[in-house]
Amino acid sequence: MTCDEAEILLHALIDGELDAGHSRDVEAHVAGCPRCAAALADYREMSKAIAGANLRYRAPLELRRRIEASLPQAQPQTSAPSRRSVIRGFAMGSAVSALAATGLVAIVLRNDDEQRLLSEVVTAHLRSLQAGHLIDVVSTDQHTVKPWFNGKLDVSPPVIDLTTQGFTLIGGRLDYVDARAIGAVVYRRRQHVINLFVAQTANTERRPAKMETMQGFNVRRWSEQGINFWAVSDIGPDELAEFGDKFEAALRTSS
Numbered sequence: 328m329t330c331d332e333a334e335i336l337l338h339a340l341i342d343g344e345l346d347a348g349h350s351r352d353v354e355a356h357v358a359g360c361p362r363c364a365a366a367l368a369d370y371r372e373m374s375k376a377i378a379g380a381n382l383r384y385r386a387p388l389e390l391r392r393r394i395e396a397s398l399p400q401a402q403p404q405t406s407a408p409s410r411r412s413v414i415r416g417f418a419m420g421s422a423v424s425a426l427a428a429t430g431l432v433a434i435v436l437r438n439d440d441e442q443r444l445l446s447e448v449v450t451a452h453l454r455s456l457q458a459g460h461l462i463d464v465v466s467t468d469q470h471t472v473k474p475w476f477n478g479k480l481d482v483s484p485p486v487i488d489l490t491t492q493g494f495t496l497i498g499g500r501l502d503y504v505d506a507r508a509i510g511a512v513v514y515r516r517r518q519h520v521i522n523l524f525v526a527q528t529a530n531t532e533r534r535p536a537k538m539e540t541m542q543g544f545n546v547r548r549w550s551e552q553g554i555n556f557w558a559v560s561d562i563g564p565d566e567l568a569e570f571g572d573k574f575e576a577a578l579r580t581s582s
Contacts, residue, residue, distance in 0.1 A: 484510035
């Protein structure tokens with residue numbers, strides 16, 4: 328493990344967010360690296376100081392009075408609400424309830440969750456481009472990369488060699504998205520990196536591919552055989568779609 332990799336994981340180690348394997352790797356590196364050991368000690372002291380500090384602040388009474396004085400005064404109600412306004416209120420409430428009953432609220436929440444995950448996989452892609460963090464197991468042989476994941480994740484990612492089709496398999500690694508470990512199978516297209524993030528899902532329904540762009544990167548995401556896939560790269564959307572199509576076709580053939 329390099330110092331750059333350890334630096335990324337030190338905070339996660341302090342917060343207890345690493346699995347046993349990565350915790351051992353970081354601790355082994357720190358034991359032999361005075362620089363990272365000093366950084367870890369500083370982070371721990373900072374964490375203790377923040378935990379023990381009284382960060383609450385009570386605003387002075389005069390400030391409260393000035394704020395209240397600047398607020399618009401409430402207008403007194405001159406008459407009782409009419410029956411029509413009450414009925415209109417009930418109708419509005421019924422409409423909101425109907426929307427919730429049809430699942431539209433759930434759709435909004437699900438879309439928000441999908442955007443959050445999309446942001447996290449793009450962040451993981453950016454993190455992987457730092458020196459020494461792209462690959463944990465280096466190999467162009469799918470029969471080497473796939474077994475490496477065994478026992479490290481809930482599901483072993485499918486690893487398919489697409490070298491003859493223009494997308495070179497170069498290895499794999501563990502990454503972290505949505506506060507859990509997931510697999511990343513790494514490909515190269517000319518000088519461009521393609522990270523294929525793979526995570527298990529309880530939903531076995533197939534979801535067709537969708538292409539999106541975030542922070543200048545293209546993302547092709549889809550679900551199949553109880554697995555969520557996100558392919559992230561700075562190659563053009565047409566090439567990334569080609570990669571996804573070839574991967575899906577090869578996956579169905581091998582199943």
